[in-house]
Amino acid sequence: MNPAIEQLVRPEIRAITAYHVPDATGLIKLDAMENPYTWPQELKMRWLEELAGIDVNRYPHPEAPALKQRLRQSMGLAEDTRLLLGNGSDELIQMLAMTVGGPGRAILSVEPGFVMYRMIALFTNSDYVGVPLRQADFGLDLEALLAAIDTHQPALIFLAYPNNPTGNLFDEEAIRRVIDAAPGIVVVDEAYAPFTDATFIPYIEAHPNLLVMRTVSKMGLAGLRLGMLMGSGEWLEQIDKTRLPYNINVLTQASAEFALRHQSVLDQQTRTIRRSREAMFSQLVAIDGITAYPSDANFILLRFAAGQAADLHAALKARGILVKSLHGAHPLLEECLRITVGTEEENRLFLRALADLTKP
DSSP: OOHHHHHHSOHHHHTSOOOOOOOOTTSEEESSOOOOOOOOHHHHHHHHHHHTTOOTTSOOOSSOHHHHHHHHHHHTOOTTOEEEEESHHHHHHHHHHHHHOSTTOEEEEEESOOHHHHHHHHHTTOEEEEEEOOTTTOOOOHHHHHHHHHHHOOSEEEEESSOTTTOOOOOHHHHHHHHHHOSSEEEEEOTTGGGOSOOSGGGTTTOTTEEEEEESIIIIIGGGOOEEEEEOHHHHHHHGGGSOTTOSOHHHHHHHHHHHHTHHHHHHHHHHHHHHHHHHHHHHHTSTTOEEEOOSSSEEEEEOSTTOHHHHHHHHHHTTEEEEEOTTTOGGGTTEEEEEOOOHHHHHHHHHHHHHHTOO
């Protein structure tokens, strides 16, 4: 290794690998929880006409007021609800960690959970605390969680609702007890809000330390990289200080605002995905030797018999189907694959391939 790298790069950074995104060229892509549907051609043409009027030689509006107003309407928020926008939820997680994390500060989440909570805690030199979920159903171990909060006094707690990669909703009352016990901020990450009817937005006013985070990625706008944080104006004012200038580019602002003016198209796609998820789950639970976990997200977690997951992941890829292997990611995810709900045809091809590969 270059001696300068060994001397200057923090040991914990040298010890990890960069976030890996596999090449999906030519494959049915069921690994990244994306909406598989594109826009109707007529809507695409109207979008391109609107983009043609944008001057990219100028910086975007730093506060994106038109987009924020459209987001408030989309989520049914009060006019005075404060919003902070990020280049995807990842940037918001980073801004939160930069604001309250750092040496001697704890960031807490549950495991298995969204990997970026742990990675960004490491990037910001914060102490990461991961509390295992219950083995049987991936629910919150409330006693262990409250004990960890008491011991570590975390400045920041992340709870994904529904959880990634397990797909389940945590008990609402348990989350409220966590919020009450937390000495710092609790972020309820609602990235998969389009696929469930549960939300913590109504609790924001009653809990000043509660922030709710969302993204437009899962509703069909993953390529725009837009996340939002809502909650106490006092907290958001401080977090906003870590935001880089002009972080939401002019094309994202215009495209997201346009898409939300035509949200009925995205909502119809979401309803289709939810129906497909239920149909897919019904077929998966009927396959012998597979445990399919109920999901409120746009993916389904599957567990296989010992020694099968890695082979099935490779065999599916050989058949042109890319899914997410979680085997080895966490002890509770041994022999697990995560399957994004695709189009009806993609789901059919996946289910047929899986049935063939798991036949006795």
